[in-house]
Amino acid sequence: MPEKITLAAARVNAGLSQKDAAKLIGVSPATLRNYESGKTSPGWGVVRKIEKVYGMSIDYIFLP
Secondary structure, eight states, rough: OOOOOEEEHHHHTTTOOHHHHHHHTTTOOHHHHHHHHHHHHOOHHHHHHHHHTTTSSSGGEEEE
8 A cells, every 4th residue: 555645745646835735725724734733634525626626635645
């Protein structure tokens, strides 16, 4: 099984800035920063949007 990558690395691999990714996911850039730093966790609805926007399953993304 492939190693998991961080949420921030998944975003970068998708070629997105925090601002652009946040807009596509439907959250504020501050909220996305909190997800990436582990201060807060996204709900399942947001997780599904992240999977779609980043083009990868959450199974391969490490959520702190």
